[in-house]
Structure formats: C-alpha cells, structure tokens
Amino acid sequence: xxxxTRMKLAVxxxxxxxxxxxxxxxxxxxxxxxxxxYPLVGLALGGLLWVMSRFMSGxxxxxxxxxMVSVYTVLTGAxxxxxxxxxxxxxxxxxxxxxxxxIMKDSRVGAIGALSGMLALxxxxxxxxxxxxSWPLLVAVPAVSRLAMxxxxxxxxxxxxxxxxxxxxxxxxxxxxxxxxxxVVLGVGLWIVGAGWEGLVLLAAGLLVSxxxxxxxxxxxxxMTGDTYGAVNxxxxxxxxxxxxxx
Numbered sequence: 634x635x636x637x638t639r640m641k642l643a644v645x646x647x648x649x650x651x652x653x654x655x656x657x658x659x660x661x662x663x664x665x666x667x668x669x670x671y672p673l674v675g676l677a678l679g680g681l682l683w684v685m686s687r688f689m690s691g692x693x694x695x696x697x698x699x700x701m702v703s704v705y706t707v708l709t710g711a712x713x714x715x716x717x718x719x720x721x722x723x724x725x726x727x728x729x730x731x732x733x734x735x736i737m738k739d740s741r742v743g744a745i746g747a748l749s750g751m752l753a754l755x756x757x758x759x760x761x762x763x764x765x766x767s768w769p770l771l772v773a774v775p776a777v778s779r780l781a782m783x784x785x786x787x788x789x790x791x792x793x794x795x796x797x798x799x800x801x802x803x804x805x806x807x808x809x810x811x812x813x814x815x816x817v818v819l820g821v822g823l824w825i826v827g828a829g830w831e832g833l834v835l836l837a838a839g840l841l842v843s844x845x846x847x848x849x850x851x852x853x854x855x856x857m858t859g860d861t862y863g864a865v866n867x868x869x870x871x872x873x874x875x876x877x878x879x880x
Contacts, residue, residue, distance in 0.1 A: 635663065642667035647674045647779075649710045665806035668786060672815050675779040678705065679772035682761075686771065698762035702754060705775075713778075713870070716863020717753060718746035723854070730855045734792060737860050753871050760871075763878035769828040770835055770877035773819065774870060777836055780815050781843035781869035782862055783807050789847050792856030800858045816840065831880040838876055842869040 638658050645652040646667065682701050689697040706714060723737035725745035736743075742750075760766070787807045791800035816836060823832025846868050850861040 635666075636670075639663050639667040640670045640673070643670040643674050647671060647712065648678075648708055650708070665803055668783060668803060668806045669811050669815075671779040671783060672776040672819065675776035676772065678708065679775040681705075681708070682775075683768050683772050686761075686768070694762040694764065695758065698758045698760075701761055702757045706754070713863035713866040714750055714753060716860040717867040718742050718750040719860040720746075720850070720858075720864040721749035722746035723860075730792075730853065734854055734858065737854075737858060753867060756871050757874055760874035760878040765880075766874075766878050767828065767831075769823055769826045769832060770880065771874075773823055773828070773832060773835060774873040774877055776819060777839035777873055778866045778870035780812065780819065780836075781839040782866040783815065784812050784840055784843035785847040785857065785862055785865045787812050788844075789851060789857045792854050792858050792861075798858060800856070800862065803859070803862065804857060831877075834880060835873055835876055839869045839873055842872055 638654070641652045641654060642659060642664055644650055645654075646664075682705060685701050685704065686697065689700065719737045719739075719742070722739075722743040722745050723733040725743075726733050726736050728736065761771075786803055786805065787809050789804060791798060791804045820833055820836050823829075823836065828835075843865055846865045847857065847861075850857055850864070854861065
C-alpha cells in the first residue's frame with residue numbers, strides 16, 4: 634500500500650484536492666518518494682483539461698482557453714506559477730547569489746515576478762486557444778512538465794546545505810532510472826495514441842528545458858530551491874503548450 638500512500642501525497646502536494654491520510658499512514662521517506670508519481674498526477678490534470686475542452690467545444694476559443702487555464706491554475710494552487718514568479722524576482726534583481734536567494738524567499742512578489750506570471754498565463758491562454766492543438770499533446774504537457782521537474786530533482790543539488798528547505802527534502806528524491814522509465818512510458822504512450830513524432834519532440838523539449846533551466850539556476854544561485862524546481866515545471870509547461878499548438 635506504500636504506492637497508494639505516496640500517490641496520495643503527490644496529489645496532496647501538487648493540487649488543492651483534499652486528500653486524507655490516516656494517522657501514521659505516511660512514513661518519513663514517503664514524502665520524498667512520492668515525487669516519482671508526479672507525472673501521473675500531471676496526466677490526470679491533462680485529462681481534466683481535455684474533458685473541459687470537449688465540454689466547451691462550441692465556445693469561443695479564447696474564452697474556452699481562459700477558463701481552462703483558470704481552473705487548472707486554481708486546481709494546482711498556482712504552486713509552480715508562484716515558484717516562477719519568486720525565481721524571476723531573484724534573477725531580475727541582479728544581486729549576488731546570497732542576496733538573490735533572500736529575495737526569492739520573500740513572500741512578496743515584485744514587478745518582474747508579477748510580469749513573469751502574467752506573461753506565462755497569457756501564453757498558456759494563447760496556446761490552448763489554438764485550433765491545431767491535438768488532444769494527446771494537450772493531455773501530455775502537464776505530465777511532461779512534471780517529468781522535467783523530476784529530471785531536475787535527479788541531477789541537481791540544493792542551494793542550502795542546512796536541511797531546512799523544501800529543496801533539501803526533495804533534491805535527489807528520484808534517480809535517473811525513474812526519469813528514463815517515465816520518459817519511455819510517456820514516449821511510447823504518445824506514439825500509441827497517435828501523437829507521432831510531435832509527441833516525441835514535445836517530450837524531448839521538456840527534458841531539454843529541464844537541463845537548460847537547472848544549469849542556469851545552479852550557476853546563478855549556486856544550487857536549486859523549491860521555487861526554482863517549480864520554475865522548471867512552469868517553463869516546461871509554457872513551452873510545451875506553445876509547441877503543442879504549433880506542431
């Protein structure tokens with residue numbers, strides 16, 4: 634039953650869906666181990682978007698896309714969007730790494746962070762309103778973006794070495810074999826449902842975004858934080874839906 638417990642922890646962390654855990658059900662290592670179920674949660678979120686798109690098929694494309702993005706953002710608690718905004722505030726500060734990390738930790742959002750969040754939402758609405766967006770790619774993007782986050786977790790170190798941050802608890806929680814298995818599963822699944830080479834391009838792009846963004850954040854901050862992991866997911870998601878709308 635460990636798998637079910639860890640799946641519930643993944644849903645609990647990545648969404649606002651109320652998930653109940655029995656007292657003592659989750660052990661100390663289950664929270665970190667739950668990360669390997671993140672792409673599965675992403676698939677479920679993508680499936681919800683597809684259901685919404687079918688239900689609103691006759692609606693104005695922009696209105697349909699705006700409602701889809703709104704529901705999706707609320708359902709995820711804007712978790713990764715918040716990480717992107719905090720990260721961009723720190724990047725845009727042009728301060729040395731220690732001071733930039735303090736800016737990132739500040740709960741207040743600056744102008745650069747707010748602009749980054751608005752642009753991300755605007756691009757998502759534009760991409761999801763595209764008439765060329767196919768359902769396999771629509772469903773796959775949230776899973777691929779969470780796979781991108783797993784790639785970052787498997788290969789990076791936290792900026793803090795004090796064991797007190799979210800990054801300290803999650804960095805290294807998954808290994809490369811888990812990332813590879815998920816990449817193969819998603820790639821084969823996309824091929825089977827007819828996404829073809831477009832699906833493989835989408836998958837490769839997500840992993841490329843993960844590597845590029847993680848490398849940049851490590852050079853800028855000396856390591857990763859919970860916010861930068863969220864930013865990796867958000868960047869992969871934005872780029873993924875743009876690719877899905879034009880492929």
